[in-house]
Amino acid sequence: MRVKYKNSVKDPGIQGVLIMNGDRFMFAPDDPTSVKLNVGVESLKQHLVNKKAALLNLTLDPAIIQGGGCIIFEFENFSDRNVCRDFVSKVLTKKLCGEDHKAVCAERLNAAEIELRMKLLQENSELQKLHKQFAITGVLSESEFWATRK
Structure with a gap:
C-alpha cells in the first residue's frame, strides 16, 4: 500500500510502499x-x-529492537489503514496466542475486544499512560492489565 513513513505525527513523512x-x-x-x-x-x-487521520502507529518491543520505539505510517485513506490495522491485529493475536509460540494465552482476543481496547486507549490519555507504564514495559502482561480494568 502507498504510505508515508513518519518519525512523529507532525513529520511530513517519506512517501513509499508498505508491504506486510x-x-x-x-x-x-x-x-x-x-x-x-x-x-x-x-x-x-x-x-x-x-x-482524525489515517495513521497506524506501531510500537516496537525494546527487548527485541534495541531501544524499541514507534513507527508511524500515514495512509492515503482510512480503508487502506484499516486493512493494515486488521492485519497487524491478527499478527499480534497469533504472536500472543498462536500454537507456534511458547507463551500460552489465558484468553484469545476477538476482533471486537481488540477494537474496544484500542478505542479506550485512544479516548483516555490517563489509561494510555498507565498502559505504557505497566503493559508496554512488561510489569504486567496485557491480560493482567486489562483484567484490572474490566
Missing part, C-alpha cells in the same frame, strides 16, 4: 536514498490508530 506479510513488514521509499525498513513481526509490541 506474516513474518515481516517492509517500507520501500520512493527515493532510494531515504530510509528503508525491514522489521520482523516478532518485534511488534502493539499498534494504535488515530480517529
Whole structure:
C-alpha cells in the first residue's frame, strides 16, 4: 500500500510502499536514498490508530529492537489503514496466542475486544499512560492489565 513513513505525527513523512506479510513488514521509499525498513513481526509490541487521520502507529518491543520505539505510517485513506490495522491485529493475536509460540494465552482476543481496547486507549490519555507504564514495559502482561480494568 502507498504510505508515508513518519518519525512523529507532525513529520511530513517519506512517501513509499508498505508491504506486510506474516513474518515481516517492509517500507520501500520512493527515493532510494531515504530510509528503508525491514522489521520482523516478532518485534511488534502493539499498534494504535488515530480517529482524525489515517495513521497506524506501531510500537516496537525494546527487548527485541534495541531501544524499541514507534513507527508511524500515514495512509492515503482510512480503508487502506484499516486493512493494515486488521492485519497487524491478527499478527499480534497469533504472536500472543498462536500454537507456534511458547507463551500460552489465558484468553484469545476477538476482533471486537481488540477494537474496544484500542478505542479506550485512544479516548483516555490517563489509561494510555498507565498502559505504557505497566503493559508496554512488561510489569504486567496485557491480560493482567486489562483484567484490572474490566
